[in-house]
Amino acid sequence: MNNLTSLFLSQSYKDTWDDYNRSLTSETFPQWDYIILTASDENQAAGYRSQIESRKDFLPSGTHFAVIPDEGNVRVGSGGATLSVLRYIQKRETERRRVQEGSQAEDEVFDGLRILVIHSGGDSKRVPAYSALGKLFSPVPHKLPNGRSSTLFDEFLIAMSSVPSRIREGMLLLSGDVLLLFNPLQIDFSGRGAAAISFKENVETGKNHGVFLNSEDGNVKKFLHKQTVETLRQAGAVNVNDCVDIDTGAVIFSAEVLKALYLLISTEEKYFRYVNDRVRLSLYGDFLYPLAEDSTLETFFQEKPEGEFCPELTEARKAVWEALRPYRMKLLRLAPAKFIHFGTTREILKLMNGGVEDYKELEWSRKVNSSITGQTAGYNSVLSDRAVVGEGCYLEDSFVHSRAVVGNGVILSYLDIHDEVIPDHVVLHGLKQKNGKFVCRIYGVQDNPKESVLFGMDLEKRAGELGISEDELWGKREHTLWQAELYPECDGIQAAVKASLNLYEIFHNGGDLASWRKENRKSLCSGFHDADASAIIAWNKRMQELVQMDEIAKDIRQGKPVREVTDLEPLTKIQREWMEKRLNRADFSEAVRLNYYVGSALGSREGDKYIEDSFRTISEQILASAMKNLQYNENCRIVCEEHTVKLPLRVNWGGGWSDTPPICCETGGTVLNAAISLNGELPVEVTLVKIPEKKIVFDSRDMDVHGEFDTIEPLQRTGDPYDSFALQKACLLACGILPAQGGDLSEILERLGGGFEMHSEVTNVPKGSGLGTSSILSAACVKAVFEFMGISYSEADLYAHVLVMEQIMSTGGGWQDQVGGVTNGIKYITSTPGLNQQIKVQHIELKPETRQELNERFCLIYTGQRRLARNLLRDVVGRYVGNEPDSLFALNEIQKVAALMRFELERGNIDEFARLLNYHWELSQKVDAGSTNTLIDQIFLSIEDLIDAKMVCGAGGGGFLQVILKKGMSRNQVHSRLKEVFQDNPVDVWECEII
Incomplete structure (x- = not known):
């Protein structure tokens, strides 16, 4: 699209999105009375209904949604499907109005109704991955403004939300595989007859579609369907810019036309006469043709039908001609506008690998709600950074794990790929069946399932070379890829993937043909008809949930700030399982951040629990590291009756906070601080006194607490920050006076030479001073115990034991305070990364x-x-x-x-x-x-x-x-x-x- 067209359509899209939101919230805003989808059979219809139900919170409540399958679950043509829609509305409106308003004439039921019909009953043979749920719900590479991944259906609803305000009544009919981008304000329909919505397209595009020839009075003069460029030029359908008025598949029928069509099926006998798989009336060939000015009944009889020529079709066409010939069809030529046809697998891959750039003004993207780095395109997909993926690939509702190898130009749809090697230029599509089994369909990106070609090879010929009979593949069915029973039905999706890769190898002179023959196999057609639509929707939801979680994991690895992470709803079962598995294999840093990021993204009480787990992980892992360093000292003895240690305070100058876990554990720390006296005193004091009783006494005068212990178990309980004696207990464990587990206190004190009292206090220093008093008190305790128990130590030993003590207390604080106050002077203190911090202290000598x-x-x-x-x-x-x-x-x-x-x-x-x-x-x-x-x-x-x-x-x-x-x-x-x-x-x- 050129820049002006892009900007115009971008603004138009914003306008329609606003209108769509108004249709959700305003009772007075004009909206569709009916939105009806047509489906090929009841199975496909059930899938459509499930999709609609999954969106119920995003659909206008004043609109009635319905899905109408082809009558008898056989193909009745798009015209037959339209008649089924009219019959459905007539029955429902007659009953509704009878209840609300009393009796009403049958021919008035269409008056005042605004109806949107999306014909979506095709098999999607040329894009088999979209067969099960229909091309209507195929992905569009667009993240909607509300964050949801878009589909054709979503785009239709948004794009057409402004149309009801442009028509008083009538029915807008759309083709389910064509996305129309235009400004609805351009629609000008008087409400009589019909109107065809047409865009200008290059004649080369037009030759593959229907083209309208315009008359002088603005009506459709002639309908030219898939004509050659020469024919289109001779007919005068090509303008000076080499463009034609293309048939977009969008047509508006007035209430009068709807009544005329309904009269064709006003009785049961008439309905089944015209709506069946033999007549197969076409909306575009049979209903639009009589509305063109130059049409004649004779040429109408000769128009190529949707099914086969037969007497029943001739009779039906005569009735349609008589019903519709009195009306004309206005040509609504809209510009700027864009016509996007989602036709083949090849076109979709081309769109996702460059073509999407043409629609960037509409915020289309190669990556939609996907956790993917690099050039791979994705929709609701996850790609491991360690997986090997070739160029030009597209992942759709798939998860490619770390050991996977994917070739060039590959499409993966609804799959988990673990350690498989996927060849170049193939499509793999996973599909759960109603019986609980799985098939994985594999075929070439260039293959047309309507033909007998697989991986670019003549399927019939290649099968013959491999000794596979026609009966094995097709029986009495049509000899096309669509009907070939190629794909083994397996108990699980991974087995189905392996079976599909085996099929590829078989056709490329390898593989296990014998095992392939033993399996019950499905064709593209039967796999589609037997698909479990609810499982597809569930898989889609699963992938959306996994994308959210994997995106957070990638955000963490890339250092994205937590405030920029997308908010999460309460975690689902799938997401909780993902968290559990991820945390089980995460290292310290990832576990801390994963809990923190997920908690922050969740918010509320659930989020608080994960944030709490983040900090708990820090303290628990540091504590576990510290406990490994505990060594019980069986050789120490009390060497004096009483011993006192006094220590200074510290002032922090440089590097504060870098000593705090997990900062120092990940980056190391660097701190400059100094020891100071306060008011001429060393305020931190610890005194140990030997006593004859076999007990340990803790006394803290400044805290006004006193405790006596004659058993060992309470002394070994650590980690409670509210424990009045957490500091003293941690000191005895860190110094090895008591074992971390087991032991008998009486025996230990007997060996030490008696019980003892530990008096500790900080004098004449206000609480919350910021001078490191509590941590320096820990250092004073360690120093006093070492000297009281006759334990020799170096300065480095002192620092190391104080650090273990702090970790045992699980305070979460750093190491600079205790190091700063345990010895005099100005100190430059560093540590290297690691849970077990190794402290290096350098005393700074000043002139x-x-x-x-x-x-x-x-x-x-x-x-x-x-x-x-x-x-x-x-x-x-x-x-x-x-x-x-x-x-x-x-x-x-x-x-x-x-x-x-x-x-x-x-x-x-x-x-x-x-x-x-x-x-x-x-x-x-x-x-x-x-x-x-x-x-x-x-x-x-x-x-x-x-x-x-x-x-x-x-x-x-x-x-x-x-x-x-x-x-x-x-x-x-x-x-x-x-x-x-x-x-x-x-x-x-x-x-x-x-x-």
Whole structure:
């Protein structure tokens, strides 16, 4: 399509979509009274009804939908099917109006009705994959604005939703394999006689379809069906642009025409005389022909019929002529417009591999609701990134797994392909039968099932060469691919796929002919007639559900932010099973993100459960890793009566959050921090005291808790963050004083030399300080236990055991706090990726003048408020797990900042260190916007002229702030300024020193 036509039709489509939505929501908007589909038999009709039922929430409630199969389940022609529709409406309207309005004349039932009829009763022989549900429900490469994958039926309903407002009454008849794109506002129908909707198409296209010859008064003068280009030119049907008025298959009949047609079948005897498989009246050949001005009865009798010439047809044509000849058919020539014929397998493959670009303005795409990367086209399909797929392939409601190999130019339809090798240029189509068995039909993309050709070979000749008799393939049926009994009926779809590939090999000088002969086999025709329509719809739904899940998995691998993932409805049974299988084989990172992404996409309580599982996975897997490192120490003994350990606090400078699981587990961590005293004291204190009783006593004065234990089992229960003694228990397990499982406490204490008390407290430090008190307390416990029990250790041992202890407690926090406070000095701390974090600590040696300047310019400010009780850790980790770009950038950048800070400190450049601290503060707010608030902003603003840098301590939101003073400024000046602004508020400077 040229650009102007594309834009015009794109706007027209948007308009019709709006009208379609109005038909769903507005009681006054004009809509169809009836939408009726015709079907070839009751089996196909049942499939159509199932499709309509599956869409009931998306169909206008004021419209009556019906499916009318051909009378007697035999082919009665499109004209016969039209008469069956009239009979159905007449019966229903007569009864409905009799109940509502009392008696009414029979010939008035069509008055005031707007009726849409879609003739869709074909076998779809040239596209066998669409036979079972009919070409009407074949895929269109378009994702509807409401997110659903489109079919011809959906496109028909949307495109025609504006037509009722353009006609007062009458019937619009459409061909079920032709999609018409036009602006309905162009329809101008007076309501008398009939009207044919025609588009301009190139004469080369027109020669394969019907063409209208227009008269001077705007009516159809002559109907030319599949005529040569020369004939069309001689008739004057070709304009100066080499275009013709093509028959789109769309025609409007007025109420008068409908009445005239109904009179042909007004009795049972008349109905069965004209609606049968011998007469086979045609809508286009028999009903439209008499409406053309130049038609004559003699030439009408000679028109090629839909069935065979016979006396019954001649009689029927005479009756049709008499009924319709008084009327004329107006030619509605619409432009710009587009006529798309879904005709053959080859045309569909061509459309999906490039032709669809012509309709990109209509938002058609090579990939529709499919989880596919690369160039493969797909509709409701999943393609594993590890599968090998050739060029120019199209997947339709199929799942191609990782070990599959698919050739070039292949169409796969309604299949799971696991480890099979699919040859080039074939179609494989899976179909469940009513008896519960499966067939997989295989044929060449270029094959025409109406002919006797398979894989481009003469089927009859090749079968003879293989020793397959005509009787084996056809019996007394027509010798075409459509009727050839080629496809083994199997118990499962995978067996059916293997059987179809065996058939391919047989015809290419391989395969197992003997096993093929033993099987009960189906033809394309019988497989279609015996198909389980409900199973096809269920498979389609299954694939839609699997696409959603696989798309999330691919989004995770590609790093797509969780906020951009498509929302999910509550998970179905298929999706829950997919999740279970996927999680069973997922590694740590995928399991964490899969739960988080699915939970976020679901939202609500169901989503919360999956998000909870995401964080549970982090803690459980880290805990499992830590428990593997536990070693029970049977050699330690209490070596003193009492021992006390005091530790400093820490301030965080660079790399905060990079030490937090799963961030550090996946990328490693980099942190720069320093130990500090507060008000001249080391506030974290742990004391161990030997006692004669065979028990362990925990006492925490600052927490005001006390507990005594004389059995081992309660001491081995870990992982409960609400346990008042979780820290102390974790310490004894991490240090090997108690075994993780089993053992007798009395015997253990006997070996140790007695029971003991563990006193722990943090003095004169506000709760939620942000200075790492709880984690440093863990470090103090480990250090005190080592020294109390006579366990030799290195600094690295101390860090490692504290880390195991934190993991046992399942707090979800990182390692920088305990490492920062367990030893004095400024420390540059790194770890490599892995669940079991290996910590490397480097002490930074500063020149004396640098240390002095840093201590003079470094200042701690207390905000007077406790850090807000927010789900902070989950917010930050959630943004990381959810691949939020700002967060990922900041988390990566802050590690670089930590390295640069170290560099600047080592060369004595405090000003540049301050600049980097400010930059880190900006990055911290990208990681967690809640790290600041109005009070914090106000504090920083009030001393802005006194400082070169600012930063929160810890996660922020409260507790302490840290600043670097401008040269020449003092802590007293900051104190005075804060008191001016905040007066009696606790906001103030606290004395501290980097030690």
